Amino acid sequence: xxxxxxxxxxxxxxxxxxxxxxxxxxxxxxxxxxxxxxxxxxxxxxxxxxxxxxxxxxxxxxxxxxxxxxxxxxxxxxxxxxxxxxxxxxxxxxxxxxxxxxxxxxxxxxxxxxxxxxxxxxxxxxxxxxxxxxxxxxxxxxxxxxxxxxxxxxxxxxxxxxxxxxxxxxxxxxxxxxxxxxxxxxxxxxxxxxxxxxxxxxxxxxxxxxxxxxxxxxxxxxxxxxxxxxxxxxxxxxxxxxxxxxxxxxxxxxxxxxxxxxxxxxxxxxxxxxxxxxxxxxxxxxxxxxxxxxxxxxxxxxxxxxxxxxxxxxxxxxxxxxxxxxxxxxxxxxxxxxxxxxxxxxxxxxxxxxxxxxxxxxxxxxxxxxxxxxxxxxxxxxxxxxxxxxxxxxxxxxxxxxxxxxxxxxxxxxxxxxxxxxxx
Amino acid sequence: xxxxxxxxxxxxxxxxxxxxxxxxxxxxxxxxxxxxxxxxxxxxxxxxxxxxxxxxxxxxxxxxxxxxxxxxxxxxxxxxxxxxxxxxxxxxxxxxxxxxxxxxxxxxxxxxxxxxxxxxxxxxxxxxxxxxxxxxxxxxxxxxxxxxxxxxxxxxxxxxxxxxxxxxxxxxxxxxxxxxxxxxxxxxxxxxxxxxxxxxxxxxxxxxxxxxxxxxxxxxxxxxxxxxxxxxxxxxxxxxxxxxxxxxxxxxxxxxxxxxxxxxxxxxxxxxxxxxxxxxxxxxxxxxxxxxxxxxxxxxxxxxxxxxxxxxxxxxxxxxxxxxxxxxxxxxxxxxxxxxxxxxxxxxxxxxxxxxxxxxxxxxxxxxxxxxxxxxxxxxxxxxxxxxxxxxxxxxxxxxxxxxxxxxxxxxxxxxxxxxxxxx
Numbered sequence: 001x002x003x004x005x006x007x008x009x010x011x012x013x014x015x016x017x018x019x020x021x022x023x024x025x026x027x028x029x030x031x032x033x034x035x036x037x038x039x040x041x042x043x044x045x046x047x048x049x050x051x052x053x054x055x056x057x058x059x060x061x062x063x064x065x066x067x068x069x070x071x072x073x074x075x076x077x078x079x080x081x082x083x084x085x086x087x088x089x090x091x092x093x094x095x096x097x098x099x100x101x102x103x104x105x106x107x108x109x110x111x112x113x114x115x116x117x118x119x120x121x122x123x124x125x126x127x128x129x130x131x132x133x134x135x136x137x138x139x140x141x142x143x144x145x146x147x148x149x150x151x152x153x154x155x156x157x158x159x160x161x162x163x164x165x166x167x168x169x170x171x172x173x174x175x176x177x178x179x180x181x182x183x184x185x186x187x188x189x190x191x192x193x194x195x196x197x198x199x200x201x202x203x204x205x206x207x208x209x210x211x212x213x214x215x216x217x218x219x220x221x222x223x224x225x226x227x228x229x230x231x232x233x234x235x236x237x238x239x240x241x242x243x244x245x246x247x248x249x250x251x252x253x254x255x256x257x258x259x260x261x262x263x264x265x266x267x268x269x270x271x272x273x274x275x276x277x278x279x280x281x282x283x284x285x286x287x288x289x290x291x292x293x294x295x296x297x298x299x300x301x302x303x304x305x306x307x308x309x310x311x312x313x314x315x316x317x318x319x320x321x322x323x324x325x326x327x328x329x330x331x332x333x334x335x336x337x338x339x340x341x342x343x344x345x346x347x348x349x350x351x352x353x354x355x356x357x358x359x360x361x362x363x364x365x366x367x368x369x370x371x372x373x374x375x376x377x378x379x380x381x382x383x384x385x386x387x388x389x390x391x392x393x394x395x396x397x398x399x400x401x402x403x404x405x406x407x408x409x410x411x412x413x414x415x416x417x418x419x420x421x422x423x424x
Numbered sequence: 425x426x427x428x429x430x431x432x433x434x435x436x437x438x439x440x441x442x443x444x445x446x447x448x449x450x451x452x453x454x455x456x457x458x459x460x461x462x463x464x465x466x467x468x469x470x471x472x473x474x475x476x477x478x479x480x481x482x483x484x485x486x487x488x489x490x491x492x493x494x495x496x497x498x499x500x501x502x503x504x505x506x507x508x509x510x511x512x513x514x515x516x517x518x519x520x521x522x523x524x525x526x527x528x529x530x531x532x533x534x535x536x537x538x539x540x541x542x543x544x545x546x547x548x549x550x551x552x553x554x555x556x557x558x559x560x561x562x563x564x565x566x567x568x569x570x571x572x573x574x575x576x577x578x579x580x581x582x583x584x585x586x587x588x589x590x591x592x593x594x595x596x597x598x599x600x601x602x603x604x605x606x607x608x609x610x611x612x613x614x615x616x617x618x619x620x621x622x623x624x625x626x627x628x629x630x631x632x633x634x635x636x637x638x639x640x641x642x643x644x645x646x647x648x649x650x651x652x653x654x655x656x657x658x659x660x661x662x663x664x665x666x667x668x669x670x671x672x673x674x675x676x677x678x679x680x681x682x683x684x685x686x687x688x689x690x691x692x693x694x695x696x697x698x699x700x701x702x703x704x705x706x707x708x709x710x711x712x713x714x715x716x717x718x719x720x721x722x723x724x725x726x727x728x729x730x731x732x733x734x735x736x737x738x739x740x741x742x743x744x745x746x747x748x749x750x751x752x753x754x755x756x757x758x759x760x761x762x763x764x765x766x767x768x769x770x771x772x773x774x775x776x777x778x779x780x781x782x783x784x785x786x787x788x789x790x791x792x793x794x795x796x797x798x799x800x801x802x803x804x805x806x807x808x809x810x811x812x813x814x815x816x817x818x819x820x821x822x823x824x825x826x827x828x829x830x831x832x833x834x835x836x837x838x839x840x841x842x843x844x845x846x847x848x
Contacts, residue, residue, distance in 0.1 A: 020765055020789070020791060023788075023789075023791060024788045024789055103810075105808075105809075105810060109799060109803065111809060111810075114787075116791070118821050118822070119791070119821060201821055201822075202821075202822065217644075220641075222646070222820070222822045224822075240844070242844075243843075243844040246844065246846055247844065247846055249846075250846035250847055251846075254846070254847055341444055363538075363839050364447075364448045365444070365447070365448055367444060367447060367540070367543070367837070368837060369837060369838060370837070370838040370840060371837055371838070371839055371840065372840045372842060373840065373841050373842055374841075374842040374843055374844055374845075375533060375840055375842025375843075375844070375845040375846075376845065376846045376847050378846070378847040379533065379840065379845070379847055380838075384529075384847065385529075385535060385838070386527075386529060386535075396646070397542050397543060397625055397626075397835035398542070398625075398626065398646045398822065398823045398835065399822045399823040401835055401836060401837060401838070402837075402838045403838075411821035411822065411825055412825060413791070413792060413793060413794070413795055413825060413826075414793060414794040414795070414804075414809070414825070414826045414827075415787050415795055416794060416795065416796045416797065416799055416803065417797050417798075418796060418797055418798040418799025419667075419798055419799075420664070420666075420667040420670065420671065420798055420799070421671075421798075421799040421800065421803070422670055422671055422673075422674035422675075422678070422799075422800045422802070423674055423678055423800050423802040423803055423808065
């Protein structure tokens with residue numbers, strides 16, 4: 001253990017040193033690295049799948065549940081998909097090197113900003129071994145060096161994948177040490193990593209709420225983490241009912257297990273009697289369980305085919321991540337805004353309305369990463385927003401908010417071209 | 425104390441609630457608040473100066489040194505200056521509300537970003553009471569609510585100034601509670617503030633290294649702090665000697681006590697014998713003490729009028745904040761880059777050269793907030809860079825780097841205009 005901590009210190013130094021070289025690596029070298037990784041993932045399938053089988057059997061023996069086992073499992077076709085994803089990142093424009101906000105000051109200084117990588121990104125993640133490749137390729141493309149620490153349960157798979165990434169990247173001309181992988185699964189090493197603010201510029205946790213909270217509480221460097229998504233859709237009295245049914249259905253049902261799915265439906269009292277029976281009937285066909293406040297229950301209870309429950313206090317502000325929705329009837333836009341202010345998590349919020357002033361008030365007054373008029377919150381996604389690859393979705397306000405693409409893995413430096421200027 | 429902690433919780437809730445209203449306050453109301461503050465600072469001079477005298481006399485009696493006493497002191501003319509600074513912020517463009525990166529996706533969704541305030545900014549600062557007004561006006565102009573906690577030694581002055589700010593802002597239509605001031609000087613309250621991540625979006629510490637480190641270590645929310653500035657100027661063999669003398673002189677002497685002043689002069693061996701005697705003679709006239717490595721010492725020691733000392737290891741990477749400079753002779757641009765990589769603090773670095781390739785390598789390879797060619801590092805400043813007011817200078821990479829203006833006190837939200845779109 002002691003020697004592992006020492007080894008970690010050495011890895012920290014090495015990755016920091018490599019990061020300075022990474023910062024001005026050419027796009028050509030970075031893309032060649034990604035192509036090499038994709039090639040090697042295919043060429044070295046046997047080796048990777050063998051390592052994955054060790055993890056899988058151990059996990060199976062330890063009684064891991066089926067869903068988790070499925071996340072852990074790699075297969076030939078899953079490796080094909082991972083390799084395709086790597087090539088897709090190679091196709092994206094290189095964010096590094098862009099010069100912007102350039103101008104000439106009255107004293108003749110030419111001053112502007114140049115986009116640069118953040119430096120060293122630490123990734124701490126769980127179960128799915130594809131994250132090893134996913135995060136590595138996003139970091140490489142954006143010029144960042146990386147320190148990877150995957151979960152204990154996938155250690156053989158992650159180790160095999162990291163080896164492929166390291167060798168393929170080095171062959172392309174990426175500096176030695178730019179991709180570090182921590183083989184020791186001891187929790188004490190995670191604490192040590194979270195204390196390495198001299199070597200790591202940013203930590204990205206990927207996994208469940210437990211992991212994310214632990215990282216946020218213990219990291220000494222900045223953390224970029226997706227928060228929970230408690231998403232509201234508010235159907236105003238001025239809503240087009242057909243749109244409102246289609247959007248609420250899509251937001252709840254299209255993929256209920258993700259952070260941008262609908263959790264609470266807020267409905268204006270003036271439209272509730274016409275609207276709620278229609279959306280509830282559609283939701284019922286998809287198996288949605290509805291937690292209704294008193295007024296919603298009064299409207300819906302006559303339909304015996306619906307899965308209804310009276311709402312409890314805990315339903316408001318809850319991320320269901322399943323086919324459950326809370327329903328509340330409100331008296332005004334103001335009441336809806338207030339509910340969202342208190343119960344929202346700042347992720348994605350939508351209004352359905354045909355009134356211009358109502359739409360604009362909602363857009364202005366709701367404080368969330370993504371605010372929608374007449375569209376499904378399910379669109380909150382880097383791919384859907386046209387960012388290409390997605391690192392995650394941020395609900396924090398500093399640095400970047402909402403879907404995070406390659407550009408959000410960069411910073412800038414001021415560059416100043418002078419001709420002998422001194423400050424008067 | 426217990427009731428103060430409870431009071432703090434109430435203030436946290438109030439400031440958070442006010443921040444939602446602040447987010448869409450009109451520019452007109454915000455500017456009116458700033459004009460009111462400027463007016464009241466002048467109209468209520470007696471009251472403010474009386475409070476300041478209480479602090480001053482207590483500080484004097486407790487044996488505070490002259491420099492600190494001077495920082496603490498307010499006078500009629502200093503209040504005039506503070507009021508003028510407030511009016512200057514009112515003149516700056518409002519960063520909030522800007523819509524940018526707007527585009528239409530293939531499915532017809534119109535999507536873009538809208539600039540919004542960060543929310544609640546906590547300011548923890550020491551001694552200079554003008555910070556109370558300074559930070560308040562910058563936050564108000566950028567639409568942020570604020571929680572202020574000044575130093576114990578200026579408690580009466582800060583309290584009087586905060587009262588002026590609060591009353592002037594409220595009279596203009598700023599929501600009640602948007603400016604909170606913590607009267608209790610107990611250190612336990614600072615710890616409590618640093619734990620209030622539900623209410624405070626960002627902490628800005630202003631003061632010495634002790635305060636800044638304490639805040640960075642204990643804050644549970646993001647911190648925006650200026651780091652130390654260890655600034656190098658590298659004089660390449662291709663330098664124009666006249667420019668190199670003028671720039672190094674300006675960078676060291678024009679204001680030696682600040683973070684963007686020169687600390688270490690690196691000189692290429694090929695030019696050292698011609699250059700060093702000239703710059704050293706100029707520096708000597710201004711009283712600069714020079715800590716020389718062996719080669720620099722050999723070149724300079726014959727001039728008895730210079731204040732020379734042999735350099736020690738601690739001189740490299742030291743922020744002198746005084747009329748002291750370290751001098752090192754290097755064999756190459758590579759050696760200079762390596763020295764800066766190891767000893768720089770990522771603040772401001774400069775090269776003096778007439779060779780294009782050398783300039784471009786320095787710009788590309790140095791990892792710092794501001795990288796200069798042929799200009800003095802003293803320009804690193806929000807005012808000099810044309811940002812108007814300056815909140816500080818950031819040496820971190822996340823969110824914002826270098827001089828921080830009003831825009832750096834904002835975030836954005838994604839706004840999406842739909843017409844019924846659902847995700848396929």
